[in-house]
Amino acid sequence: xxxxxxxxxxxxxxxxxxxxxxxxxxxxxxxxxxxxxxxxxxxxxxxxxxxxxxxxxxxxxxxxxxxxxxxxxxxxxxxxxxxxxxxxxxxxxxxxxxxxxxxxxxxxxxxxxxxxxxxxxxxxxxxxxxxxxxxxxxxxxxxxxxxxxxxxxxxxxxxxxxxxxxxxxxxxxxxxxxxxxxxxxxxxxxxxxxxxxxxxxxxxxxxxxxxxxxxxxxxxxxxxxxxxxxxxxxxxxxxxxxxxxxxxxxxxxxx
Amino acid sequence: xxxxxxxxxxxxxxxxxxxxxxxxxxxxxxxxxxxxxxxxxxxxxxxxxxxxxxxxxxxxxxxxxxxxxxxxxxxxxxxxxxxxxxxxxxxxxxxxxxxxxxxxxxxxxxxxxxxxxxxxxxxxxxxxxxxxxxxxxxxxxxxxxxxxxxxxxxxxxxxxxxxxxxxxxxxxxxxxxxxxxxxxxxxxxxxxxxxxxxxxxxxxxxxxxxxxxxxxxxxxxxxxxxxxxxxxxxxxxxxxxxxxxxxxxxxxxxxxxxxxxxxxxxxxxxxxxxxxxxxxxxxxxxxxxxxxxxxxxxxxxxxxxxxxxxxxxxxxxxxxxxxxxxxxxxxxxxxxxxxxxxxxxxxxxxxxxxxxxxxxxxxxxxxxxxxxxxxxxxxxxxxxxxxxxxxxxxxxxxxxxxxxxxxxxxxxxxxxxxxxxxxxxxxxxxxxxxxxxxxxxxxxxxxxxxxxxxxxxxxxxxxxxxxxxxxxxxxxxxxxxxxxxxxxxxxxxxxxxxxxxxxxxxxxxxxxxxxxxxxxxxxxxxxxxxxxxxxxxxxxxxxxxxxxxxxxxxxxxxxxxxxxxxxxxxxxxxxxxxxxxxxxxxxxxxxxxxxxxxxxxxxxxxxxxxxxxxxxxxxxxx
Numbered sequence: 001x002x003x004x005x006x007x008x009x010x011x012x013x014x015x016x017x018x019x020x021x022x023x024x025x026x027x028x029x030x031x032x033x034x035x036x037x038x039x040x041x042x043x044x045x046x047x048x049x050x051x052x053x054x055x056x057x058x059x060x061x062x063x064x065x066x067x068x069x070x071x072x073x074x075x076x077x078x079x080x081x082x083x084x085x086x087x088x089x090x091x092x093x094x095x096x097x098x099x100x101x102x103x104x105x106x107x108x109x110x111x112x113x114x115x116x117x118x119x120x121x122x123x124x125x126x127x128x129x130x131x132x133x134x135x136x137x138x139x140x141x142x143x144x145x146x147x148x149x150x151x152x153x154x155x156x157x158x159x160x161x162x163x164x165x166x167x168x169x170x171x172x173x174x175x176x177x178x179x180x181x182x183x184x185x186x187x188x189x190x191x192x193x194x195x196x197x198x199x200x201x202x203x204x205x206x207x208x209x210x211x212x213x214x215x216x217x218x219x220x221x222x223x224x225x226x227x228x229x230x231x232x233x234x235x236x237x238x239x240x241x242x243x244x245x246x247x248x249x250x251x252x253x254x255x
Numbered sequence: 256x257x258x259x260x261x262x263x264x265x266x267x268x269x270x271x272x273x274x275x276x277x278x279x280x281x282x283x284x285x286x287x288x289x290x291x292x293x294x295x296x297x298x299x300x301x302x303x304x305x306x307x308x309x310x311x312x313x314x315x316x317x318x319x320x321x322x323x324x325x326x327x328x329x330x331x332x333x334x335x336x337x338x339x340x341x342x343x344x345x346x347x348x349x350x351x352x353x354x355x356x357x358x359x360x361x362x363x364x365x366x367x368x369x370x371x372x373x374x375x376x377x378x379x380x381x382x383x384x385x386x387x388x389x390x391x392x393x394x395x396x397x398x399x400x401x402x403x404x405x406x407x408x409x410x411x412x413x414x415x416x417x418x419x420x421x422x423x424x425x426x427x428x429x430x431x432x433x434x435x436x437x438x439x440x441x442x443x444x445x446x447x448x449x450x451x452x453x454x455x456x457x458x459x460x461x462x463x464x465x466x467x468x469x470x471x472x473x474x475x476x477x478x479x480x481x482x483x484x485x486x487x488x489x490x491x492x493x494x495x496x497x498x499x500x501x502x503x504x505x506x507x508x509x510x511x512x513x514x515x516x517x518x519x520x521x522x523x524x525x526x527x528x529x530x531x532x533x534x535x536x537x538x539x540x541x542x543x544x545x546x547x548x549x550x551x552x553x554x555x556x557x558x559x560x561x562x563x564x565x566x567x568x569x570x571x572x573x574x575x576x577x578x579x580x581x582x583x584x585x586x587x588x589x590x591x592x593x594x595x596x597x598x599x600x601x602x603x604x605x606x607x608x609x610x611x612x613x614x615x616x617x618x619x620x621x622x623x624x625x626x627x628x629x630x631x632x633x634x635x636x637x638x639x640x641x642x643x644x645x646x647x648x649x650x651x652x653x654x655x656x657x658x659x660x661x662x663x664x665x666x667x668x669x670x671x672x673x674x675x676x677x678x679x680x681x682x683x684x685x686x687x688x689x690x691x692x693x694x695x696x697x698x699x700x701x702x703x704x705x706x707x708x709x710x711x712x713x714x715x716x717x718x719x720x721x722x723x724x725x726x727x728x729x730x731x732x733x734x735x736x737x738x739x740x741x742x743x744x745x746x747x748x749x750x751x752x753x754x755x756x757x758x759x760x761x762x763x764x765x766x767x768x769x770x771x772x773x774x775x776x777x778x779x780x781x782x783x784x785x786x787x788x789x790x791x792x793x794x795x796x797x798x799x800x801x802x803x804x805x806x807x808x809x810x811x812x813x814x815x816x817x818x819x820x821x822x823x824x825x826x827x828x829x830x831x832x833x834x835x836x837x838x839x840x841x842x843x844x845x846x847x848x849x850x851x852x853x854x855x856x857x858x859x860x861x862x863x864x865x866x867x868x869x870x871x872x873x874x875x876x877x
Contacts, residue, residue: 041735042706054430074429081430089423093445102441103431141823149427156431171591172762176805176817183816198736205807205817228809242736243809244765247791 002078002159002192004030004053008062011048022048024216025062028194030160035186035193037207037224039200039239045216046196047084050164053194054081066160077107080158084165086145090137096123096148097133103155122151125188126181143174147181154185162194167202179206200243204228212236270521276514284331295324296479304497313499316490325486326503333482334511336397337463343401344462345455348408349444355413356420356443357435370413373406382465386474396475400465404458411454415447422446457519460512467508483508556582556723556756557603561616564595564602572598572827574780577854582723583754585746587767587788589802590777593824597646597728599777600760604643604726605633621723638669642717642755644727644746648709648734652701658712659685659697665719684715688745707738714745718755725749725757731766743770764791764802776802779825779835782854785862795868797840834865842867 006028012019022045030036040046051057053064055074064071066078083089091099100119104110110118120130126147137145146166153161163182167175179202186193197203203210204224211221212235220233231237299319306314313323351370355363382399389395419425419442428438469475470484478485483504490500557580564573573595580586590596601607603618605625618625623636645651653661662681666672672680678697685693688711701709710730717725727746731739747770749755761767767774768788776784776799784796794800804818811817822839825831834840837847844867854864863869 041737051426056426056429074426075432077432079430081427083423083427085423089427091424091428091442091446094441102433102437106432106434143823152427152431172764172802173591173805173820174823176807177819179807180816180819200736201807201809201811204809205811205813224813238737240809242740244763244769245808245810246765246768246803246806247789 002030003032003067004028004036004160004192004194005065005068006049006053006062007065009049009052009059009064010061011045011052011057012060021060022216023052023059026213026216026218028211028218028221030192030194031208033186033190033192034209035195035207037203037210038194038196038213039198039203039210040213041198041239043215044213046198046213047164049213050081050162050194050196053160054079054162056081077156078158079160079162080153080156081162081164082146082149082153082166085169086142086149086166087137087169089149090145090152092137095134095136096140099148100133100152100155103152107156119151119155122155123148125154125185126151141174142170143177146170146178150178150181150185154189158191160192160194162196164196165198168197168199175202182206200228200239212239267521269517270525273514273517273521276510277518280330280334280511280514283327284334287327288331291321291324291328294321295328296320304493304500306497307499313503314497316497316500317493322490322497322500322503325481326483326507329482329486329504330507330511332393332476332480333463333467333484333507336393336400336466336476336482337459340397340400340466341404341455341458341462343397344404345408345451345458347401348405348410349412349451351405352409352412352414353416353439353443353447356416356425357439366409367413370406370409374410376403378403379465379468382469383472383474386469391474392477393475393480396466396469399469400462403465404462408451408454408458412447412451415450416443419443419446453519453523456522457516460515460519463508463512463515467504554581555579555619556584556621557758558617558619559603559615560618561614562599562602562618563614564598564607565612565614566827567610570827571830572780573602574830575854576777576780576782578775578782578785580724580756580758583750583756584773585750585757585759585771587771587774588758588760588777589762589764589767589774591762591802591824593779593826594777595780595827596760596762596777600726600728600758603758604641605637606643639720640723642720642722642725644710644713644717644725644730646729646732648706648713651713652704652709654701657698657700658704662697662712662716662719665716669720680719681715684719685712687718688712688715689741690715707734707741710734710738710742711745714742714749718749718753721753721755723754723756725755727757727759729760729762732761739766746770763806765806765808779830780827781835781851781864782862783836783864785854785860787859787861790859790861795863795871796865797842797868798836842871 006026008025008027009023010021010025011023012021014020028036038046038049048057052059053071055071055076071079097116097119100122101115104115104118119133123130123132128144128147128151132140132144132148137148140148167178170178183206185191195203195206207224209221210224210227212219212233214235220227220231220236227236228240231240297320299315302315302319304315304317305311308314311321311323316322316325351366355366382403385399385402386396389398425438425442428442466475467482467484467487470482471488473488476482476485486504487501487508490504494501560577562573562576563571565571576599588596588599598607602613607613615626620637621640625633625636628636652658659678659681662684663674663677666680667674667677682693682697685697690696690708690711704712725746731742734742743766746757746759750757759767759770768791771788773785773787775782776796778798784794784799786794786799791803794803801818801820805820807817820839825835833848833850834852837843840847852864852866854862855869856862
């Protein structure tokens with residue numbers, strides 16, 4: 001199960017008079033096994049949503065519930081997060097296998113010798129060979145590191161995966177592989193997902209529903225194709241218009 | 256940092272000397288007391304205050320004890336005290352500095368305040384005070400010294416762990432539910448250990464001096480124990496009769512202090528990996544072959560042939576790149592990281608560092624050969640004719656200068672335009688890139704601009720002199736999509752209204768397709784395909800096709816997986832003889848690995864570096 005319900009989520013940074021409100025009481029829903037895409041530009045507060053759901057930021061008001069139960073801070077196993085920068089989110093001093101087994105030790109009853117086998121299975125799930133377990137993050141490419149980060153998040157057996165700009169540091173061909181992987185994992189594990197990106201085309205490709213965030217407020221939500229096909233809010237329209245398009249076969253370019 | 260440079264630091268003269276000295280002291284500390292302990296304690300009333308002689312190489316002290324033996328035996332106590340005190344201080348300080356990382360901001364503020372106050376006390380004064388409070392003696396002085404070392408270690412650990420505390424991998428560990436003690440032991444400590452260990456080593460030398468000072472002052476080691484400091488204190492009274500009594504311990508203190516400090520410095524250097532760093536050799540500019548007259552072409556603004564860039568160490572990120580840009584045309588260079596697209600753009604703009612060797616068979620801009628020019632000649636040639644728009648608008652403007660001033664300086668410098676009219680022109684150009692209220696904005700500083708406005712100001716700057724060519728290196732990568740569109744529109748406008756040609760470099764093929772008329776697709780330092788944007792749906796090179804298929808757009812079929820390219824691109828150091836894309840290519844045949852396919856010109860100015868794809872296109876069209 002993994003139905004996420006965000007109600008009236010308000011987040012402020014700073015204290016007293018210098019406090020800045022970055023999220024103004026937003027509501028979001030991710031159905032069980034569904035993918036909600038969250039799109040917005042810098043300063044829209046989309047990363048703050050990710051950090052709040054993962055428990056890294058304490059909301060000033062509002063509730064975040066998973067299957068009706070309030071998410072208990074960062075240590076809540078049910079919500080796991082994959083970060084933007086695969087070069088920064090893995091401990092450079094730990095071998096990949098060790099990083100994954102460490103999570104298994106905390107969250108599963110597996111015996112020590114079974115953990116290595118489970119780590120290999122998780123690496124296989126993200127299409128990485130088992131030998132990667134012995135390598136350190138410094139020896140891996142950006143795309144491989146991001147796969148490791150996904151495998152490590154899955155090790156906690158989450159019900160909800162938060163993916164915050166996980167492909168924006170990757171090259172186009174690597175991004176495609178990671179996006180395909182997310183699709184497959186979702187199908188294989190029935191995982192619910194909050195997928196955050198500034199790239200509307202990427203969000204549309206991955207998500208069932210899309211929410212558009214602007215200056216800390218949700219301005220439009222809807223099924224991915226409908227929202228992109230006929231945007232209603234002027235800001236959504238601006239975002240859709242701004243996405244560069246490739247000429248389709250038979251297109252006649254003006255000018 | 257490489258292992259080689261680490262080793263170089265340790266095997267350098269300083270490193271070897273410090274290692275030998277420290278090793279000698281350690282050996283001495285172990286063997287001296289059993290060997291010479293008895294002799295050092297032997298009181299000989301018949302031989303007091305003797306000078307150096309056959310029985311006593313350095314003479315005797317006021318009780319007739321052998322000074323050399325005592326100085327050697329004292330090594331153990333002196334070093335042990337310094338080591339214990341430093342280690343205790345380091346452990347306690349590190350704990351004090353690191354622990355708050357695992358707690359909330361309030362705890363962190365409290366710990367920081369404690370450390371600040373503690374740091375404010377003068378070290379030796381505090382040590383003396385504590386030593387006297389604790390009743391003097393060996394243990395008391397060690398505790399006193401350890402306490403004075405705590406705050407500096409705490410501050411160092413605090414600063415280091417704060418950077419780890421803000422890291423994504425620690426945030427990831429928190430989300431993954433890694434317990435707090437493990438977060439500290441496996442995530443924070445290993446990533447801050449190196450500087451702490453270095454500081455400990457260096458502090459041993461300082462600790463030795465401080466402990467000796469305490470003993471010298473009579474509030475350290477008490478008789479019958481003795482360390483160098485006490486020997487020095489007692490020997491000083493007889494400095495005129497038997498100078499060796501004071502000199503021997505003094506020499507030992509200085510040697511040991513220097514040895515540990517030197518070892519610390521050497522280790523630090525090894526960790527930084529900067530030992531024996533060789534300054535980059537300045538590349539020799541190649542003498543160009545004279546330009547053949549018939550190759551001049553009025554319809555070509557920029558003519559590049561056989562461009563090759565080599566960086567120090569023999570890495571060649573750009574190989575045999577040939578292309579032309581006609582006046583008023585917008586050409587896109589697309590490729591992934593490491594493809595050489597930015598290096599190509601920078602080489603044409605003359606902006607590569609001096610250590611890069613640029614070779615070209617032809618490099619002609621607006622009728623001028625750019626090869627073999629000095630820096631000054633190049634600036635003169637390109638200054639007014641070529642505008643450059645850099646990738647990062649945040650770091651490309653001088654933060655201390657008003658934006659209008661920075662724009663005005665361009666024309667003042669290149670064409671000697673008077674100050675007032677240069678300013679007017681700057682305001683006009685800012686208005687031209689749709690900056691509202693340009694008079695007020697021109698008088699503002701870069702920090703008062705948003706990212707998009709800065710990039711627009713940079714485009715305005717590139718256009719101050721109405722250049723013939725604008726080179727833009729990933730001009731919108733750092734910008735939001737809606738801002739990106741405005742910025743691209745400005746480049747298109749300049750082209751349409753003033754006939755300015757442009758080379759736009761990007762990793763985003765869709766973005767370039769919306770802006771350019773022609774695309775150069777680069778892979779591993781070479782152009783693999785040149786194609787009109789309108790013909791993109793019929794792109795032939797397997798890499799171009801993969802790039803197009805890998806990028807989702809708003810019409811991508813969501814039920815199908817995206818095209819991916821197996822493997823990863825080679826780094827410039829790995830470029831081999833064959834086609835660089837062959838290992839990842841679906842069309843590859845054995846012969847692709849042998850020879851790099853030449854870039855062949857097809858109909859309509861199209862170029863393609865893949866004979867197999869070429870065969871397919873020909874058959875497909877037939």
